Amino acid sequence: MPCRISTGPALPSSRSLASVSDRTGSVIGSSFWVWLRYGVRGVVSKVTICLALAAPAWADPVRVAALGDSLTQGFGLPRSDGFVPQLQAWLDAQGEDVAILNAGVSGDTTAGGLSRVDWTLTPEIDAMIVALGGNDLLRGIDPEVSRANLDGILSKAAEADVPVLLVGIDAPGNYGPDYKADFDAIYTDLSAKYDTLLAPDFLSALSSVEDRQAAMAQYMQPDGIHPNANGVELIVQDLGPKVQALIDRVE
Numbered sequence: 001m002p003c004r005i006s007t008g009p010a011l012p013s014s015r016s017l018a019s020v021s022d023r024t025g026s027v028i029g030s031s032f033w034v035w036l037r038y039g040v041r042g043v044v045s046k047v048t049i050c051l052a053l054a055a056p057a058w059a060d061p062v063r064v065a066a067l068g069d070s071l072t073q074g075f076g077l078p079r080s081d082g083f084v085p086q087l088q089a090w091l092d093a094q095g096e097d098v099a100i101l102n103a104g105v106s107g108d109t110t111a112g113g114l115s116r117v118d119w120t121l122t123p124e125i126d127a128m129i130v131a132l133g134g135n136d137l138l139r140g141i142d143p144e145v146s147r148a149n150l151d152g153i154l155s156k157a158a159e160a161d162v163p164v165l166l167v168g169i170d171a172p173g174n175y176g177p178d179y180k181a182d183f184d185a186i187y188t189d190l191s192a193k194y195d196t197l198l199a200p201d202f203l204s205a206l207s208s209v210e211d212r213q214a215a216m217a218q219y220m221q222p223d224g225i226h227p228n229a230n231g232v233e234l235i236v237q238d239l240g241p242k243v244q245a246l247i248d249r250v251e
Contacts, residue, residue: 075226132150166196167239199238
């Protein structure tokens with residue numbers, strides 16, 4: 001005897017339904033419409049539940065705080081042309097689900113960064129860019145003082161289990177070779193100590209331009225210290241892949 005596989009209540013044929021209806025009135029007809037209404041509703045409900053369970057959960061974007069000075073803050077530029085907005089746009093174009101938070105303060109030294117790192121590292125922060133030291137150089141601060149301040153910042157990040165991209169600044173030779181050597185060593189030493197990602201020089205993309213005079217004219221603001229929008233674009237292209245590597249470190 002052949003088997004029949006049923007996936008639900010069998011629908012009565014129109015002939016049998018009419019025949020039974022003739023004999024028993026509307027009882028079976030009513031049952032049919034009840035089945036059609038609630039049976040289909042049940043199927044739809046089950047499909048909806050399955051689709052909901054199969055749908056991926058929406059995750060929050062990775063939140064990265066950029067702790068820095070005027071180079072991070074975007075000094076002298078329209079808001080959209082600053083480092084953080086241009087970096088955000090670059091990362092968006094790469095398909096990264098990330099939010100870069102501007103924690104740059106114009107004129108800040110490593111001491112200033114240390115004083116505000118606690119309230120920068122809120123529970124929502126997943127990673128941090130640390131780009132400080134330029135104003136220490138301008139003021140001729142003892143490299144050991146700058147080292148201690150940056151060490152304190154990285155120590156706080158380590159305690160919070162927040163991965164860091166440490167961005168240095170290349171010291172000029174104005175204060176002599178010993179000062180330059182001591183200052184430049186801060187970033188490589190601390191990066192190794194705390195296992196951070198490292199970009200040795202924030203302005204590397206500009207300083208690597210062979211024609212120094214042309215670079216100053218095309219990529220720097222009139223003060224000769226801060227990059228213009230075109231300069232920031234080059235910096236972002238240089239640092240962007242390192243920020244992507246930082247995002248990859250977030251668990």
